[in-house]
Amino acid sequence: MSNPLYKPGPPFTEPQAPYEPFPRPTDGLLDGTPKPPDFEKDKSYYSSGYPVHCTRTSGLLKRCEPVLTPQLLLSRYLKGIPLAFPNGDSYNAADIQDQIVLATNEVEIGCKITVTREQFTDKVPFDIALYKSFIYLKTEQNPILSVQFVGIVSSDGYSVFKIPSEWLEPSNFSKGIINVVPILGAYSVATGGGVGAYGGIPYLNVFSSLTFVPGFWQLVYTTGVSKIEGQYPVVINDLIGMTAAINMLMNIQTMFLTTSQSLSRDGISQSSSGPGPRAYQVYIDDLIAKRNVLLGKIKATFSTKFLVTNV
């Protein structure tokens, strides 16, 4: 039974097979230079970016929103807190916008994800243990939205062999994992649903005598937490907002230098005391704890924390 022509998914449609197989190595120049993504033909999973593997939503719950605005940052995390320094300085809208940019980059590097859709080219090693596990390939960035190329490219850019996209198993793309499962393609040939791009299986057997080769597989892929550009999962915006709020509060509170003040004159005196440079420390600690928990959840959702290999 062949695959259905249309697999529903909000609001995405899976690129239809057959994917264009890479030309077999022939005489002349073989261009292995990464190509820009072609989302009509790239290999991707038919679910949304977030929630992971979601194929249909009711629309009753908000899980995605645009980029965090300064107003939203203030209303969510900094209500009741004067964003002012003792010397009269204060955070204005442009400053807060900059803090959001800083926090977004901090979240990206902390979670090893890209918030927006970007393309990467990795060279990952050949590892016989992973090779025998259906060529388990782990990308440097997460989560994968689409794959443009998996193959062997020489260091000077010559493409030697491309694994047909039909062999790529996309169900673990959300964790930055590409598996190569050629046997499924072979079965689909038997049922009449495949294309003539499976002749390379014997070619892959050549590598089974190797153990480890650095920079062997070249991966060209796009990553991002959302298939709709410019949309952020609410949990990502939550993480960005908390990070920005923590950074801003830490900047502000260290400027409150004094813990107590007193004034006296002619037998009349007045004194006051406060937390000084720890004015917002309780709230900052709470935010840090909450952020760390959320950071772990997001990393668990969009990447893998372990890898099995031979040592």
Place this chain on the structure above:
Amino acid sequence: MRLTSQALINFSTINDFQNASQWTIRATDPNTLYYQLFDLDNVSQPPYVPMNSGFFNAAIQTSPQRYIAGVGSSNQPFSMTVTFPSLDPNNTLTFTATPNPYDGSVWSFSLPGYASAAVAPASGNVMFSLTQGTVTVTWTVVNMIAVEMINQGSC
């Protein structure tokens, strides 16, 4: 000369509008977006002065001057485009802006309503390109647009 753009909202006339840090639109609604040009290098005074130990002096003008394009024969002809970038070349949207007849520093362009947020301009940075005579200057404004979806259940 480093130009930048300031988003304007609730634009009625050249004397009736508000500044905003970004445009917020809904993908499916048609919109006319306004912005004003400023020259970041044309600031009358630096924001901090040495006196008062670096205290901020609010009395000193710190805002950059607005910039009117096409002034002088060497700056003719002039035109401007606004680009919403995307990793997908098919989804990179470019619009030609038109200056306000009463203030040449204020420009606008119109967005149609889109079928979904997937094909509308994406939230984030906006790129501007101004050509005056033979010189073209470009700049990017960070997070200048926020685009809301109708179905916010997944993305």
